[in-house]
């Protein structure tokens with residue numbers, strides 16, 4: 001292997017998949033293979049070629065390939081799953097479960113066949129349950145199957161806080177825990193602007209409004225777009241996770257991981273603070289929670305368990 005370039009395969013060449021591929025290449029994090037179904041092979045090849053033709057202008061060196069053949073994904077370091085259907089206005093993420101579970105099972109079989117040592121990062125919704133499905137189907141250890149929600153949910157929270165305070169987003173940190181649904185748990189107590197606790201900077205009612213907007217952040221975009229869901233911020237979030245793994249950064253990042261007793265939950269995938277590095281999930285960080293925070297997390301976990309009940313893999 002030596003100094004060979006890293007390789008990331010992105011399954012699903014739709015809005016999130018294509019945007020993720022382009023960001024990975026622009027940042028020269030890896031070569032990228034984009035995979036979609038055979039009926040979409042030409043558009044997928046077209047997107048990949050179009051991205052590649054941006055490389056001389058933007059000055060990045062990365063191969064980008066579009067395909068429907070999983071052989072092209074062989075020996076990926078990371079495989080990102082964005083394949084499946086997205087919600088439309090009036091739908092919840094959970095309405096996608098039956099269709100996307102089938103897609104998760106079929107794509108995971110192919111991923112595992114060609115990249116038995118990769119780390120899989122799942123985006124497809126309902127993402128907590130879909131990450132669980134991929135974990136079961138892959139047979140991979142838990143540190144190599146993780147899901148994306150917390151980076152995005154936290155990014156939304158940080159955006160709204162920065163707007164409220166008229167400050168740089170760079171100085172705002174936050175932590176959103178729980179399932180990727182409307183009862184996710186933004187942890188205000190662990191959120192800061194330039195190291196100053198947010199609770200001392202923003203009145204309680206304004207903070208509550210920001211928390212509520214964060215919880216419904218996906219739906220806000222779905223309603224505005226009218227025919228699909230968010231993709232720029234989700235793709236940026238996937239790329240942050242991929243970078244942490246590819247560069248073994250050991251970053252503190254909220255991620256959907258398999259819990260075995262942590263936070264009092266066992267046998268489910270849920271968003272919690274983690275350390276991400278070269279092995280994928282390096283460590284789960286257990287924060288001290290107040291009774292109110294615990295019960296909010298419990299409620300969010302119940303929603304995830306209700307979705308998991310309809311999984312055929314459960």
Ligand SMILES: NC(=O)C1=CN([C@@H]2O[C@H](COP(=O)(O)OP(=O)(O)OC[C@H]3O[C@@H](n4cnc5c(N)ncnc54)[C@H](O)[C@@H]3O)[C@@H](O)[C@H]2O)C=CC1
Nearest residue numbers: 012013014015016036037083084085086123124125127234
């Ligand atoms: N976890 C999160 O924070 C987020 C999750 N999502 C979810 O990501 C998923 C993708 O969203 P978009 O990219 O906007 O949807 P999209 O409809 O633009 O793209 C999905 C792509 O998956 C492809 N596909 C379907 N079945 C496939 C299969 N068996 N193998 C390979 N490709 C297949 C489709 O042909 C399509 O190109 C949705 O489930 C959405 O809800 C989106 C944003 C954030």
Ligand SMILES: O=C([O-])CC(=O)C(=O)O
Nearest residue numbers: 087093125218219229230
């Ligand atoms: O809202 C959706 O359906 C897509 C998603 O998960 C998000 O943008 O948070």
